[in-house]
Amino acid sequence: METSIQPHKIDEHPSLPTGGYRFALISLTTLFFMWGFITCLNDILIPYLKGAFSLNYTQAMLIQFCFFSAYFIVSLPAGMVVSRIGYQKGIVLGLGIACAGCLLFYPAASMGVYAIFLIALFVLAAGITILQVSANPYVTALGDPKTASSRLTMTQAFNSL
Numbered sequence: 001m002e003t004s005i006q007p008h009k010i011d012e013h014p015s016l017p018t019g020g021y022r023f024a025l026i027s028l029t030t031l032f033f034m035w036g037f038i039t040c041l042n043d044i045l046i047p048y049l050k051g052a053f054s055l056n057y058t059q060a061m062l063i064q065f066c067f068f069s070a071y072f073i074v075s076l077p078a079g080m081v082v083s084r085i086g087y088q089k090g091i092v093l094g095l096g097i098a099c100a101g102c103l104l105f106y107p108a109a110s111m112g113v114y115a116i117f118l119i120a121l122f123v124l125a126a127g128i129t130i131l132q133v134s135a136n137p138y139v140t141a142l143g144d145p146k147t148a149s150s151r152l153t154m155t156q157a158f159n160s161l
Contacts, residue, residue: 021142028135028142029155031091035098035128036159042067042121053114066118070125078133087141090134098127 042063050060082090101124108116139155140148 025139025142025151025155028091028139029158031095031131031135032155032159033161035131036161038098038124038128039067049114049117052112055114059114062118063121066122067125070122071129074126074129075133078130082130082134082137087134087138090130091138094127094130094132094134096127097130098124101125101127 046060046063049055049063053059078090078094081093085093101120101122104116104120104123108114108120135155136152139151143151
C-alpha cells in the first residue's frame, strides 16, 4: 500500500481567517517560545539526572537521544495526521501529548526510575514535533501569502530566544 503526502496550498483552507489573525499569531509565537524553552531545558536537565542516577557520559546523553529521536520518528506520522485533522486540531493534539510528557516526569521522579524520565522526554518531544508540524504551516496560512516568510521568521525567532 503506497501512501503519498500531498502539499497543501494556502488557499485550500478557506476556514482560516484572512484579516483578524493577530491573536492566533501571538498565541503561536508564545507556543514557539515555550517549546524552544523546553528544548533548552534538556541541557540543564543532564547534569541533574547524571548526578541523581550516577550516569556515565553515554547514559546521560540518552536524554538528548530520546528527545531528538522523537523528531525523527514522529515527524512523518505527524504530517499524515495533521493533513487529516487540520492545523488547529494538530496543535491541540501536540499540546495534549506534550502535556502528557510533562506529567510523566512526576511518576519518574517519585519512583526514581531513569527509564521513565527517558520515556517522558520522548513523549514530550513527540508532542513538540506535532506542534511544529502543525504550527509552521498554520503560521504561513495566517494572512497574506506574500508575507508568510516574515511571519515564520518572526515566530521562529521567539523559538530561539
